[in-house]
Amino acid sequence: DTAVSQTPKYLVTQMGNDKSIKCEQNLGHDTMYWYKQDSKKFLKIMFSYNNKELIINETVPNRFSPKSPDKAHLNLHINSLELGDSAVYFCASSRLGGQDTEAFFGQGTRLTVV
Amino acid sequence: QKEVEQNSGPLSVPEGAIASLNCTYSDRGSQSFFWYRQYSGKSPELIMFIYSNGDKEDGRFTAQLNKASQYVSLLIRDSQPSDSATYLCAVNIRGAQKLVFGQGTRLTINP
Numbered sequence: 001d002t003a004v005s006q007t008p009k010y011l012v013t014q015m016g017n018d019k020s021i022k023c024e025q026n027l028g029h030d031t032m033y034w035y036k037q038d039s040k041k042f043l044k045i046m047f048s049y050n051n052k053e054l055i056i057n058e059t060v061p062n063r064f065s066p067k068s069p070d071k072a073h074l075n076l077h078i079n080s081l082e083l084g085d086s087a088v089y090f091c092a093s094s095r096l097g098g099q100d101t102e103a104f105f106g107q108g109t110r111l112t113v114v
Numbered sequence: 115q116k117e118v119e120q121n122s123g124p125l126s127v128p129e130g131a132i133a134s135l136n137c138t139y140s141d142r143g144s145q146s147f148f149w150y151r152q153y154s155g156k157s158p159e160l161i162m163f164i165y166s167n168g169d170k171e172d173g174r175f176t177a178q179l180n181k182a183s184q185y186v187s188l189l190i191r192d193s194q195p196s197d198s199a200t201y202l203c204a205v206n207i208r209g210a211q212k213l214v215f216g217q218g219t220r221l222t223i224n225p
Contacts, residue, residue, distance in 0.1 A: 031211065033212070033213075035215075040122075040217065041152070041200055041217065041218045041220075042215070042217045042218070043158070043202060043215040043218070044215070045212050045213070045214065048211060048212050050211065055211055056211065056212055090157060090158070094213075101146060101206050101211075101213065102148060102160050102163060103148075103160075103204075103213050104160075105157040105158050105159070106157060107156070107157050108156075108157050
């Protein structure tokens with residue numbers, strides 16, 4: 001059973017388009033995240049949701065809009081895609097609070113904007 | 115100053131030797147520290163976590179934490195070619211409910 005699954009795995013699209021990436025976790029975790037990994041492998045947090053509520057927004061352009069219909073799902077919608085949005089996007093989940101906040105990652109979505 | 119810093123490498127180690135990976139962090143209140151391994155084209159996977167000062171061993175891996183120096187390291191004994199990957203240090207920033215990652219160290223084990 002896949003713990004954190006995201007779709008699609010690859011996404012190639014033209015500048016200006018709108019696209020969505022879906023994420024689901026079956027670990028019963030309260031907190032979900034979106035991370036962006038650039039070409040230099042730097043993994044940077046974008047958003048964090050706890051029980052469907054946004055708790056972290058790391059100065060991400062408002063073209064990026066996360067949506068959490070329930071605590072097991074966190075989708076990412078991107079409007080008006082730009083070349084600089086090309087990266088690998090990882091969804092992750094963890095339990096809330098305490099020291100035990102290990103994050104479990106999905107397989108990633110490689111977004112290429114052309 | 116970056117919240118979490120690592121040498122990006124590449125770090126090249128002969129097979130069978132000890133690989134030493136280092137990480138420093140800026141927030142003195144950080145409580146939990148994690149080492150993830152990421153193979154090319156794959157997602158990060160947790161190797162070890164450490165909360166208390168000192169050493170923590172798990173098989174060939176040893177994590178070391180020194181909160182006074184704000185320093186955490188990972189030692190890999192008897193390095194194998196399959197250990198070749200990027201190693202990411204992550205810190206649970208106090209009160210922030212997020213893991214902050216370093217830029218990763220690319221490790222290559224030479225047969």
